[in-house]
Amino acid sequence: MEILCNVFLWFFYSTLAASAVALLVMVIQRLFHRHLSARLQHALWLIVLVRLLLPDFPSSPASIFNVATHIKNAVSMIHVEGYSPSHDISRNSQENKIPQNDHSMTPEKNHAQPETIALRDEKQTLDSSQARYALGVQIVSAIWFAGAVTFITYLFSYLFRMRTRRRTLTPVTDPQILSIMDECQRKFGIKKPISLYTGDYAKSPFISGLIHPWIFIPEAVAKELPASQLLHILSHELAHYKRKDTWWNTLSSFVLMIHWMNPIVWICMKRMKASREIACDAYVLEILGEHEATPYGLTMINFLKRFATKSDQPQLLYFWGTTNKNEMTRRITMIKAFRKGSYKLSALAVVCVASLGIATLTNAATPVPTNSSANVVQPGDDHILFDSAYRTYGDLEKAVKVSPIPFKVPNFSELRFDSVTLYLEDKKLFKADIKFNRYIGNSHSLYNLVITPVEAEFGDALWDNQQSSGIQKETLNLMGRNILKLTRVSDSLTNYYWEEQGLRYKLGDWDNSQEAIDVISSMKFPDKDMLKRYKNDVAKAHGKSSVYDTEDLRAVQDTLGFAPKLPMELLGTFKSTKAEFYYRDTERISKSFLVTYERTNKPGKWKESFYFDQMKDTSVYQELKKTGTYSYEVLRPEYNNVKTTPLQIAGKEVFKTEKYKQDGRYSSADEADQISYFWVENDMCYEVTFLEEIPQQQEIVAELMKAKQIDIDQLK
Structure with missing residues (x-):
């Protein structure tokens, strides 16, 4: 049933899109019918037919569906049922270990290890729920499928009867009729032999057969009509063959089989067949000549008087296949006004059809936000200071700006943006980890959305072990998008995975199936309103925020309330490799700016690194000057006390x-x-911390004393 629902949903969205194209074609034909040739009008219907037949189309900015993308976003997805909400809180953490003392809020000082971004899931028990399609969708899917099976059964049985019926028909042996047939084939340039049959099977001539075509002529027609009218009739049937109308007619039947529930498609197929007959008439007159227009029209009128019937088989192509007065008037009007050369498509007509094809046989282009490369400075942009492979931002707009790959995010009002971490070292291994907060009363949950390229190694336990017996696997369909739902039996941990435009998305650890589906259905490329809303003081939330470029530095300077020092190199031996703003206390009051330096000739040797800390608070300096002891909290309420010695430097x-x-x-x-x-300058306290016995310590301190407070504009 799940597969059937997936197929039905494809049909549903496909038929909606095709209906829009069909209505557009109807409007064009209604407005410009006086200026559209018979052949061009039929060509417009072929665009609708192709739209109905193919399962998918490429995206294009020229697509007519670009103007209606908001309608698609407004269409709610097929809701899942049967979930039981859970009051458990699931959290994901992406925090570095920070000791609980006011001095050691900088992770580099803890065990002298470099900062890395850890992507750890603290998995707590979630309620498992079985998501399935709504009962109404299952019923409608079953009805649609039953109708499609009925139609295809009828179509194949009819084709089988036609093949059987051909064996019962009598081959035409009349020399006069065969001579007219030869003359018609010569005029149309047809060398392939086409058999002629007669009998009383039907009252109107028709052509049948896709690979081996044959023409049926009723006995009454063969006996009673003069040679000139037989020429018109056979020319009409051969024109169908030359125009490949038998193939288009079969495809029309196949379309009706699939889209039988859509009344607009029935109207389209009826009008397409009428246009096909008129285009065929125009082709006949193009071959026979303009002088044959009046006799050809008289043949048609005469034929209508003698043989028209309402019992004609709708699958066949008849010389006369309708008794509809309006269609008859259209055909006679075209024949009367026909001029030699009007069947041919002009260059302008070809361009117009091609343009309409591009606009209707493509899907809406997904809006792609403007992105600048992570490592390339765009003209006028702030430039990179510290090109870190991992970057964490509390501002989605900044993350979108530096990301080399555009990605979607949830536009779900119940979620509050927390932060986004980007891995930028290799575009093929790109990763975006976006965290959202969810508040329900006094409860708080942190969820994450992980985005990676499809070709990248995903490295996810559930994804890698999805064939395991301990994993419950289910596939959902959301607006034509396949969602893989994986639930680990042992702890009911549920993740959702899907792919879009070369990216794989993972929504992790959701405890409410219905809400998770709603979140996924809201996914879109962030617009201006979302970028405005998705901002968070990441320093307040996480105790710190890193500086990667001059734009970050400007924001940090505004938060600090002072311009820090930031010499990029010292003594020609050390270079700054990282800078960050952080809070020194758990109350998020005391602010500091920390710069990390490494040896240029020994990168990664952290025991030969040092840290330059700056704060607009001299209380630490005044206390150690008074007591001769540097005191900092190790484990509340325990403090570590370190003796100090006064020096004179510079x-x-x-x-x-x-x-x-x-x-x-x-x-x-x-x-x-x-x-x-420690030292003080202009009400600022500065601290330099060395690891191990780094030589030139006092020279480094002296250089930092001489350094000027930063002027960001001079860094460009």
Whole structure:
């Protein structure tokens, strides 16, 4: 039933799109019918036929569906049923270990390890629910399928009867009729032999057969009509053959089989057949000549008087296949007004049909936000200072700007944007990890959306083990999008996966199936309103925020309330590799700006790195000057006390600590020893912390004293 519902949903969206194209063609034909040739009018219907036949189309900015994308977004998806809401809170964490003391809020100082972005899932128990299609969708799908099977059964049985009927018909042997047939084939340039049959099977001539065509002429027609009228009739049937109308007619029947529930398609097929007959008349007159227009029209009128009937088989192509007065008038009017050369398509007509084909046989182009490369500075943009492979932003607009790949995000009012982390080192291995908060009363949950290229190794436990017996696997369909739902039996952890435009999306750890589906259905490329809403003070939320470019530095400077120092190189030996804003206390009051330096000739050797900390708060300096001891919290309420010694460096009073370990008595024996220097300038307190016994310590401190406060404009 799931597969049937998926197919039905394809039919549903396909028939809606095709109906829009059909209505457009009807409007064009109604407005410009005086200026459209018979052949051009039929060509317009072929565009509708192709739209109805093919399962998918490429996207294009020229598509007519671009103007109606908001309608698609407004259409609600097929809701799942049978879920049981859970009050459990599921959380994902992406935080670095930060010791609970006011001095050690910087992760680099903890065990002297570099900061990495850990993507860890703290998996808690979730209620499992079985998502399925609504009962109404299942019933309608079954009805549609039953109708389609009925139609295809009728079509094949009819084709079988026609093949059987051919064996019962009498081949035409009359030399005069065969001579007229030969003359017609010569005029139309047909060398392939086409058999002629006669009998009393039907009252109107018709052509049948896709691979081996044959023509039927009723006995009354063969006996009673003069040679001139037989010429017109046979020319009409051969014109169908030359125009491949038997193939188009069969495809029309196949379309009706699939789209039988759509009344607009029935109207289209009827009008298409009428246009096909008129176009065929025009082709006959193009071959026979303009002088045959009046005799050809008289043949048609005479034929109507003698043989027209309402019992004609709708699958066949008749010389006269309708008694509809309006259609008859259209055919006679075209014949009367026919001029030699009017059947041919002009260059302008070809361009118009091609343009309409591009506009209607393509889907709406997905809006792609403007993105700048992560490593290339665009003209007028702020440039990169620290080209980190991992970047975390509390501003979605900034993340969209630096991301090399556009991606969608949920436009779901119940979610509050937290942060987005991008992995930018390799575009093929690109990853975006977006975190959202969900508040229900006093409860708080943190959910994440992970985005990677389809060709990248996903590295997800549930995804990699989806064939395991411990994984419940289910496929949902959402607006034509296949959603893979994986639930781990052991802990009911449920993740949702799907692919769009070369990207794989994962919505992780959702405890409410209906709400998760609603979140996925709201996915879209962020527009201006979303970019405005999706902002978060990531420093307040996570205690820190990194600086990657001059735009980040400008924002951090505004938050700090002062211009920090940021020398990019020192002594020709050390370079700055990272800068960040952070709060020194858990109350998020005391603000600092930290710069990390590494040896240029020994990158990655963290024991030969040092940190330059800056704060607009001299209380730490005043306290250690008063007591001769640097005191910082290790584990509340326990403090670590380190003795200091006063020095004179570059004419300023500086306090140097003795060696100490970051976590005091809780530190491991192999943890790096640290030495810190403190001084004050213009109501600013500066601290430099060295790991191990780095040489040139006092020279480095002196260089930092000489450094000027940063002027961001000079960094460009």
